[in-house]
Every structure is written in C-alpha cells, then in structure tokens.
Amino acid sequence: MMDNPTAIRPGEEVNQTSLQTYLADTIPNVGVIERIGQFPGGYSNLTYFIKTSEREFVLRRPPFGAKDIKGGHDMGREFRVLTMLRQAxxxxxxxxxxxxxxxxxxxxxFYIMVRVPGVILRAPSAASLGVSTDTMRRLSESLVDTLADLHALDIYQTGLISLGKPEGYIQRQVEGWHKRYVAAQTDEVPAMTDLARYLTDHLPADNPPTLLHNDFKYDNVVLNPDGLSDIRAVLDWEMCTVGDPLMDVGTSLSYWSELHDDDFRKSLNPSWLPGNLTRQEFARRYADRSSRDVSNLLYFYVFGLFKNAVVVQQIYNRYKKGLTSDERFANLLTGVQALALAGTKALDNQSF
Structure with a gap:
C-alpha cells in the first residue's frame, strides 16, 4: 500500500552524476546517491525519489516542454510556499x-524535500487496495476538515498574504484561465466556449481571502499506512496563493468524482469508491466546519471544471507538439470534453 517509486520513464531521466556533485556541495552529509526512481502519478510536474546512503528525498522539476506555459511550473515559488508554511x-x-x-x-x-513515507490513494490503483467503506468515509471527512483547517490559517499574522494579491482574484483567474485555454487550444470544444462565457457573465464578489492550495485531492495527500484517515502531509503546492476560499472548494469538488460520473473523471480521483462523501455532503461538511456561506458554490464548481479542462488541454497541446512522448497524453482531448460537458450539465441542472 505504500507509495513507492518505479522505473523512470524513457526521456525523463535525471543526470545522477551531476546531481550527486551538486548535492554533495550543498547538503551536509548527504551521502552517495544509491537510487533514483520516479513516482508515476500525475500529469504535471515530475516527481523523483532520491535515495542516498544517508537519507531519502523527493525531487520536483517541471515537465519537459513546459517552458512555453507562462507562470506555470515555478519550482522556486513552490519551495518558498513550503518554507513559509513551515515557518508559520x-x-x-x-x-x-x-x-x-x-x-x-x-x-x-528543481527543488528537494525530505520524503514523507506513506500511502497515496491514486485513482488507477485505489480500488484494488480493498479499503473499507467505513475507512473511506472517515478519510473523506478528514480531507474536507484538512482543507477547512488550511483556510483557517491567519494569512496576515503568518505573512502568507505575500503569496498573492486577493483583490479581484476571481476575475483574474477567470480571465487568466480563459487566455491559457485559447493559447493551448487544438480543437473546437463548444462546451468550453459556453463555460467561459458563463464564468465571465456571472462573476461574484470576492469573499474574505484565505490561503488556497488550489489542487486539493486524494493523490496530493500522504496517508498514515496504520490508519488511512490520518493525513500525514499535503503535497503539490505549485498553485498555492491567497484568494477566495470557495475557489479552492470548487476545485476540489471538480475532482470529486462519483460512481455515476464518466470514466475520465473517475480516473482523476478515487472519491467514487463506496463510503466517500458525495459532492453535496462534501460541501455541507465544509460549510459546517468553516462557517462559510456556500450557497453560490455551483459557480466555483463550474470554474474548477473549466480550469482542470484547461490544464488537461495544455498537456495535450504539449503532446501534439511533440514536446512529450508520454503515451498517457495521447487521448487527453476526451478529458477536456468530459470536464467541459460536466460543467454544462451542472449548469443545466443547477446542481453539482
């Protein structure tokens, strides 16, 4: 059940000799690199396991071909976020x-962090682990509570407010992600045009800002193997900022697949397994835990679907250009379509 690295995908190797020299010059008593592996999950930044004779580390670097994505895959910023959170x-x-x-x-x-061993529930393998419905229920509740706890951090006293500019956050996000989609578009997807128009025409006022993780889901938390409802660590802070907390909740809900959802959405998050909270239950628990008004959460859910579709489109665009040869990306256009259609369906039904 432990989240273990596998062999490195062809074309994504790390120069071990060069890395060894650098680490020996910068980390006291780092030891000799004995193994480099790769964590196979995720479509974005590349994550490697570095085992030395003394310790175990994790290395994060941008994906190949990502330099043309402005403002994305900023390793320095992600490292800064982790440093500030530890200081807080x-x-x-x-x-x-x-x-x-x-x-x-x-x-x-790239940046390096100490490895936190544990279990990560990845959608392709989670069903085979045989996790009980009771455990899944407690874990899904713990995930919601952890998100609410992140939003409860005092961004002013801790200095985390410096991570972003909360004024006008929602409008900037909607406009920014629309521009990213246009820049990465390869095919006509009418539902994406419809969602962009809806999000622009129905902009809500910003709520008081909090810290935002912006990619909060099962495969970005490390679980205690002795009790899966115990979250040891939250990972992947690449998109962390400050802004309206409902943007964070909407993004999490957009990943939160249910049993009746399409196969692509179920491939993103094992939240469809028996015992998990439904999206409606997720929203109610968050509202109870945070005391926030979530009556307009549909807007933020639709934005989350749109944003995730843009991320998938960007990855597919890199594949089409030949900037990555990872065959997992060959059919990602169907993912863009599935997420966009889920958004239009939610608007038609006025429910998530």
Whole structure:
C-alpha cells in the first residue's frame, strides 16, 4: 500500500552524476546517491525519489516542454510556499531542503524535500487496495476538515498574504484561465466556449481571502499506512496563493468524482469508491466546519471544471507538439470534453 517509486520513464531521466556533485556541495552529509526512481502519478510536474546512503528525498522539476506555459511550473515559488508554511508552524508538509535554479545540473530548475513515507490513494490503483467503506468515509471527512483547517490559517499574522494579491482574484483567474485555454487550444470544444462565457457573465464578489492550495485531492495527500484517515502531509503546492476560499472548494469538488460520473473523471480521483462523501455532503461538511456561506458554490464548481479542462488541454497541446512522448497524453482531448460537458450539465441542472 505504500507509495513507492518505479522505473523512470524513457526521456525523463535525471543526470545522477551531476546531481550527486551538486548535492554533495550543498547538503551536509548527504551521502552517495544509491537510487533514483520516479513516482508515476500525475500529469504535471515530475516527481523523483532520491535515495542516498544517508537519507531519502523527493525531487520536483517541471515537465519537459513546459517552458512555453507562462507562470506555470515555478519550482522556486513552490519551495518558498513550503518554507513559509513551515515557518508559520504548519506541520503537515514535507520539510523543504533546497531549491536550485541552475538548469545545468539536471536540465531545469528543481527543488528537494525530505520524503514523507506513506500511502497515496491514486485513482488507477485505489480500488484494488480493498479499503473499507467505513475507512473511506472517515478519510473523506478528514480531507474536507484538512482543507477547512488550511483556510483557517491567519494569512496576515503568518505573512502568507505575500503569496498573492486577493483583490479581484476571481476575475483574474477567470480571465487568466480563459487566455491559457485559447493559447493551448487544438480543437473546437463548444462546451468550453459556453463555460467561459458563463464564468465571465456571472462573476461574484470576492469573499474574505484565505490561503488556497488550489489542487486539493486524494493523490496530493500522504496517508498514515496504520490508519488511512490520518493525513500525514499535503503535497503539490505549485498553485498555492491567497484568494477566495470557495475557489479552492470548487476545485476540489471538480475532482470529486462519483460512481455515476464518466470514466475520465473517475480516473482523476478515487472519491467514487463506496463510503466517500458525495459532492453535496462534501460541501455541507465544509460549510459546517468553516462557517462559510456556500450557497453560490455551483459557480466555483463550474470554474474548477473549466480550469482542470484547461490544464488537461495544455498537456495535450504539449503532446501534439511533440514536446512529450508520454503515451498517457495521447487521448487527453476526451478529458477536456468530459470536464467541459460536466460543467454544462451542472449548469443545466443547477446542481453539482
């Protein structure tokens, strides 16, 4: 059940000799690299396991061909977020070790953190683990509570407010993600045009800002193997900022597949397994835990679907250009279509 690395995908290798020299010069008593593996999940940043004779680390770097995505895959910012969270006293994160912007070391910027061993529920394998419905219920409740706890951090006292500009956050996000979609578009998807128009025409006022994770789902948390409802660490802070907390909730809900959803959406998150909260139950628990008004959550759910569709489109665009050869990306256009249709269906039914 442990989240273990596998062999590195062809074309995504790390120069072990160069990395060893760099680590030996920057980390005291780092030891000799004995193994480099790759964590196979995820479609975005590449994540590697680094085992030395002394310790175990995780290395994060941008995907190949990602330099044309403006503002994305910023390893320095992700490292800064982890550092600030540790300084703020938040412990459910890996310990950041170093950031390197010298691309001559492995061909890109990267950062290193201490590995947090545990279980990560990835959609392709979660069903085979045989997790009981009672455990899944407690875990899904714990996930909601963890998100509410993140939103309860004092962004002013901790200095986390410096991570973003909350004024006008929703409008900037809607406009920004629409521009990203246009830049990465390869095919006509009418439902994406409909969603972009809806989001622009129905902009709500911003709620008081909180810290936002912006990619909060099962495969971005590390679970205690001795009790899966115990969340050891929250991972993947690439898109962390400050802004309207319902943007975060909407993104999480957009990942929160249910049994009747299409296969692509179920491939993103094992929340469809028996015992999990439904999307409506997720929203109610968050409202109870945070005391926030979630009556307009449909808008944020639709935005989450649109944003996730744009991310998938960007990855598909890189594949079409030949910037990555990962065959998992060959049929991602169907994912864009599935997410967009889920958004239009939610609007038609006025329900998520």
């Amino acid at each position: 006293g938040y412990q459910r994160i890996p310990e950041p070790v170093l950031y390197c912007d010298d691309e001559s070391v492995i061909g890109s910027s």
